[in-house]
Amino acid sequence: MRTFKLFLIFSICIHMAFSQSDTNYDESKVPLFEVPDPLTSFSGEKINNAQDWARERKPELLQFFEKKVYGKVPGKLDDFSVKVLEHSDQAINGKAKRKQVELTFERNSKKLSFTILIYTPKKVAKAPVFLGHNFYGNHTISTDENVIISKAWARNNETFGIEENKLSEKSRGVRSSRWAIEKIIDGGFGLATIYYGEVDPDKNDFSDGVHRLLYDEQQQEPNTGEWGSIAGWAWGLSRAMDYFSQDSEIDESQVIVFGHSRLGKASLWAGVTDTRFAAVISNDSGCGGAALSKRRYGETINVINNSFPHWFCRNFRSYNENEEALPVDQHQLLALIAPRPLYVASAQEDRWADPHGEFLSAHYATPVYTLFGKEGIPSNKMPETNKPIQNTVAYHVRTGKHDVTDYDWEQYISWAKKFVVGPKN
Ligand code: GTR
Numbered sequence: 005m006r007t008f009k010l011f012l013i014f015s016i017c018i019h020m021a022f023s024q025s026d027t028n029y030d031e032s033k034v035p036l037f038e039v040p041d042p043l044t045s046f047s048g049e050k051i052n053n054a055q056d057w058a059r060e061r062k063p064e065l066l067q068f069f070e071k072k073v074y075g076k077v078p079g080k081l082d083d084f085s086v087k088v089l090e091h092s093d094q095a096i097n098g099k100a101k102r103k104q105v106e107l108t109f110e111r112n113s114k115k116l117s118f119t120i121l122i123y124t125p126k127k128v129a130k131a132p133v134f135l136g137h138n139f140y141g142n143h144t145i146s147t148d149e150n151v152i153i154s155k156a157w158a159r160n161n162e163t164f165g166i167e168e169n170k171l172s173e174k175s176r177g178v179r180s181s182r183w184a185i186e187k188i189i190d191g192g193f194g195l196a197t198i199y200y201g202e203v204d205p206d207k208n209d210f211s212d213g214v215h216r217l218l219y220d221e222q223q224q225e226p227n228t229g230e231w232g233s234i235a236g237w238a239w240g241l242s243r244a245m246d247y248f249s250q251d252s253e254i255d256e257s258q259v260i261v262f263g264h265s266r267l268g269k270a271s272l273w274a275g276v277t278d279t280r281f282a283a284v285i286s287n288d289s290g291c292g293g294a295a296l297s298k299r300r301y302g303e304t305i306n307v308i309n310n311s312f313p314h315w316f317c318r319n320f321r322s323y324n325e326n327e328e329a330l331p332v333d334q335h336q337l338l339a340l341i342a343p344r345p346l347y348v349a350s351a352q353e354d355r356w357a358d359p360h361g362e363f364l365s366a367h368y369a370t371p372v373y374t375l376f377g378k379e380g381i382p383s384n385k386m387p388e389t390n391k392p393i394q395n396t397v398a399y400h401v402r403t404g405k406h407d408v409t410d411y412d413w414e415q416y417i418s419w420a421k422k423f424v425v426g427p428k429n
Pocket residue numbers: 264265266267289290291303308311
């Protein structure tokens with residue numbers, strides 16, 4: 005166990021804790037806390053090898069995060085029908101194939117469909133693929149005019165021309181800057197993406213989206229301890245993985261699950277719960293993602309549970325303003341991905357997501373990677389901005405804001421070539 009030698013200053017106005025004015029951005033005010041040891045079990049037993057980790061420690065940690073943080077999926081929902089809505093061999097300047105595949109799930113006379121937009125490089129017969137949700141519809145990730153516009157509910161956004169919660173032509177390509185498709189294709193990777201609102205609309209309303217397919221009669225919302233939206237989005241990523249196993253153009257053993265911000269929280273949870281994902285990327289995932297909760301820097305558990313009551317399971321609320329009671333922290337979530345490659349990325353100006361807390365989390369997950377003979381983030385000293393550390397666990401903090409940039413993708417591509425596709429370390 006290690007202790008931060010930092011001072012604790014109590015917030016005077018606990019009741020106001022979810023207003024941003026109370027947000028702590030001062031490193032010297034980060035509370036003193038012990039970092040829970042990933043290699044000591046809840047009963048105090050020391051874990052010394054990969055077998056004991058897999059047999060004893062990994063299951064109890066996984067169970068904790070499932071019961072107390074993200075929530076349990078209350079049943080199986082993995083039968084689906086597949087419909088190829090559109091495909092072409094002439095995408096991305098003739099370098100890629102495009103496919104739009106709709107998966108449909110049915111349960112208790114309720115239906116859910118979502119569409120995966122897939123680009124694969126023509127030069128690779130069976131491509132490794134980056135898979136991630138997008139925030140505003142598949143048609144926003146590029147100017148490709150053949151991408152089908154989702155009919156699902158979307159958050160209004162004046163800048164993107166999204167009104168009355170409907171997506172339209174006006175928003176085509178508005179998020180192109182976040183998806184370096186050409187670089188991905190040129191790098192020999194495919195890209196698959198899903199509009200997360202088709203899996204579960206991002207609002208505090210459990211009458212729509214995937215959750216309702218698993219309700220008992222009369223049930224209106226998940227029970228305490230059952231899945232919130234993050235687990236719902238992670239579920240969608242796993243179903244895309246199911247589909248990939250039947251698509252001959254995709255190498256299902258080389259799928260890298262990716263996500264930004266709330267969708268980075270979802271990619272982490274998907275990577276933890278579904279070991280078929282070969283590697284995991286968290287881009288600026290922050291609180292409830294890669295960042296250590298006990299630091300209470302930037303967004304806190306109380307703030308996130310009050311702003312987004314539908315993201316986590318209700319049990320997580322017992323840690324509002326009560327991080328010291330948590331027997332775990334998010335570095336142990338990261339450790340659950342071991343020995344698979346993991347990339348944690350931050351942005352310098354994204355203080356809300358606590359870049360330092362994201363870095364430390366990757367560092368404190370490292371002893372578990374070491375058990376497997378893999379290299380993590382050995383030093384507790386944060387690297388300079390724009391100086392990535394790329395081992396099986398990788399980390400960078402780049403200049404700029406909360407976003408996904410070409411710089412981020414360039415790092416992910418070069419790292420994935422080495423640790424996912426290339427000779428495994
Ligand atoms: C913020 C939220 C963050 C992060 C972000 C995003 O409002 O507080 O945890 O998820 O949204 O997803 O862009």
